[in-house]
Amino acid sequence: MSNSIFCGPCGYTEIDKDAEKWCTVCEEGLCAGCEKVHTSIKTSRNHWIISTEDYKQIKNISVSLKCKDHDSQLEMYCKTHDVAVCLSCVPSHHRACSDVIPLDKAAENAKLSTTLTDFEDTLTAALQSLQEIIIAQNSALENLEGQKHTIKNTINDTRQRIIKKLDNLEKQILLELDTKHSDCKSAEGKLLNRLKKSDHILSCLSEQTSRLKLFASDIQLFLGMRQIDETVFKEVESVKESIKSVQNSEVCFQLNPSIIALMNEVDQLGEIFIKKTTINLPFKEATVNRAQIQFPVQEIKSIDNIQFQLRKTVNVEKKNTSMWLTGCTMLSNGNVLIADYVGKNFIMEYSEDGEHIRDIPCSNEPFDFTVMGSEHIAVSYGDSKYIEILDMKNAPVGSNYVQCNGECYGISYQDNKLFINMNGIVITNITGKVLKTLNINWQYQRLYLKTTKDKIYFTSNSTVTCISMSGEKIWEHTMKSSVSLRGITVDDHENVYNLVE
Numbered sequence: 001m002s003n004s005i006f007c008g009p010c011g012y013t014e015i016d017k018d019a020e021k022w023c024t025v026c027e028e029g030l031c032a033g034c035e036k037v038h039t040s041i042k043t044s045r046n047h048w049i050i051s052t053e054d055y056k057q058i059k060n061i062s063v064s065l066k067c068k069d070h071d072s073q074l075e076m077y078c079k080t081h082d083v084a085v086c087l088s089c090v091p092s093h094h095r096a097c098s099d100v101i102p103l104d105k106a107a108e109n110a111k112l113s114t115t116l117t118d119f120e121d122t123l124t125a126a127l128q129s130l131q132e133i134i135i136a137q138n139s140a141l142e143n144l145e146g147q148k149h150t151i152k153n154t155i156n157d158t159r160q161r162i163i164k165k166l167d168n169l170e171k172q173i174l175l176e177l178d179t180k181h182s183d184c185k186s187a188e189g190k191l192l193n194r195l196k197k198s199d200h201i202l203s204c205l206s207e208q209t210s211r212l213k214l215f216a217s218d219i220q221l222f223l224g225m226r227q228i229d230e231t232v233f234k235e236v237e238s239v240k241e242s243i244k245s246v247q248n249s250e251v252c253f254q255l256n257p258s259i260i261a262l263m264n265e266v267d268q269l270g271e272i273f274i275k276k277t278t279i280n281l282p283f284k285e286a287t288v289n290r291a292q293i294q295f296p297v298q299e300i301k302s303i304d305n306i307q308f309q310l311r312k313t314v315n316v317e318k319k320n321t322s323m324w325l326t327g328c329t330m331l332s333n334g335n336v337l338i339a340d341y342v343g344k345n346f347i348m349e350y351s352e353d354g355e356h357i358r359d360i361p362c363s364n365e366p367f368d369f370t371v372m373g374s375e376h377i378a379v380s381y382g383d384s385k386y387i388e389i390l391d392m393k394n395a396p397v398g399s400n401y402v403q404c405n406g407e408c409y410g411i412s413y414q415d416n417k418l419f420i421n422m423n424g425i426v427i428t429n430i431t432g433k434v435l436k437t438l439n440i441n442w443q444y445q446r447l448y449l450k451t452t453k454d455k456i457y458f459t460s461n462s463t464v465t466c467i468s469m470s471g472e473k474i475w476e477h478t479m480k481s482s483v484s485l486r487g488i489t490v491d492d493h494e495n496v497y498n499l500v501e
Contacts, residue, residue: 005052007031022055024048024217025073027065029055046415046453048217057215061208063224074223077106084223107222108453111213112332112374119225120213123206126236130199133243133281137192140248144188148181151253151272158255169268176272177251184249184274191242198239205232243281250275306495314354319343327368328487339366341382363388363401368448370413372430378418380411387411387420389430402432410458414451421447425456425471438471448488450496457496459485464498 008028010017019029023038025047030038038044065074067086074084079099084106094100110116152174159170205228212224255270314336316325320343327339327347334352337360346359347366360377367382372389379388387408388401410421417435420426425438440458449458455474456467462479479485479500487499 003056005029005055007034009034009037019052021049022052024050024055024220025065048219050215050217054215057211058208058220061211061216061224063212063216063220063227065219065223074219075103076100077103079106103219103222104453107218110218110221110225116213116221116225119229120206120209122229123202123209123232126232127199127202127206130195130202130239134192134195134199136281137188137195141185141188141192144181144184144249144251147251148177151177151251154253154255155270172268173270173272177253180272180274181251184251188249191246194242195239198235201235202232246279246281247276248279250277312352312354314338314350316340316348316350317356326486327366329369329371331371332374337369337371337377339369339379341365341367347377347379360390360392362390367409368411370411370418372413378411378413378430380408380420382409383407387418387432402428410448412449412451412456414453419449419451419456421449421458425449425458438467440471448486450488450490452490452494455494457488457490459488459498461485464488464496466496 005019005022006029007015007017007019008026008030010031017031020032021030021035022028023030023044026038026044029052030049035049038047039049066072067074067089070086070088072086072088074086076085076087076090077083077100078085078094078097079101080097081094084103085094085100090097090100155170155173209225209228212221216224252273252275253270254273316323316338319340322342323340324342325338326341327337329337331337335357336350336352338348338350340348343365345362345364345366347362347369348359349357351357362379362381364381364384366379369377369379371377375392377390377392379390381387385405385407386401386403390400404420404422404426406423408420408422408426412419416430418428418430420428423437424440426434427436427438428434438456447458447460449456451457454469456469458465458467462481462483462485463476464485465476466474468474484501485498486501489497491497
């Protein structure tokens, strides 16, 4: 029962009901019924909701979402002071700051950010350095044992020649050997234990980072990474301080040169001494400045200040007698995906240098597609009346498709939802369940669309339109000349770009 997670709203009415989902914003469980209500309310419909099984993966990873000063929800982010704040902090401590923005905007695309990759590289480099140092220390301990064994053999060989005096001298010399060896071993062991402790701590933090990356919300990842980074920094600094002046101990023995000639006069068989040698144990770190571990938030740029520059032309190979390129997008690694609606059953992938990399198999001729995370794409098949979710690595074709009620063309992905041009704009979850249909008066059915956090943009003939998520028109622009608008995309500053035919 200790692992049970109960529904928070039901518990408020004194009803114990097992939760199926967990809201990372409200920090409480939701049963199936309460989840539907939660996602339908305007103030909570955009909350990040995960399964209770996923929540258990990050339950014990401490990421504070509350303001320390006001015990309120962290909702804003001050770029000037590089800190997340609550609404009460803004007028009291950040009144003069001109760049306070919503926290969800600052943490947007956190899982896809190169900063996350840099942070993971830093953690990996720290762990790798620790492991290399531990190996070196283990080797030093093994050398000490070998040195001790060699010296004992020398002592025993000498004993055969000076047997009368050896008993007393042997006791003295072995006592000195054991004492100094023990001191060295103790010193080396202390450092080794310290390094193993740091290795364990950083390994735990690495595992926590991986769990946050897979299961936490962007905000949790954003804040958790910063909190974990502080612990990593302190631990790394502690390790670097510990190994700054490490000395490698070598147990040595020097036989008294007069022992044979003066067997009856010598009162000491030899001398046990420690030869100290300062060694270099470099702690390798990734070249990421801690001050840079934050997600960049760009200033708003006007379309008037943007200039286009041709960077590369990709020569697409014709796969059929004709070619109609209907879909194109760029992946996070710089590669380009292209769909040919009258080609063959695959999506072409090219490198940023224009080199053809591979053809991703599809179950039909693709019209458009949208990227879902780092490994999946959702593909629309036009008049074939279905969409398909493909794993770009190894999923079999045709294993995950959703039949549509009409022809489906333009498609976009946002907040775990698919937006499809299909007898209006149909909004579904990733399993194909229809959540909402926005009735749009099309002039041309094969339109393209693009979504942002709170808006939908689409083209129809020579007109581009922007509507809210509820379908209310925000603005509309019609080209003066008789042109046809095809592809559409929107940058981070909500500037809209169209492909004109």
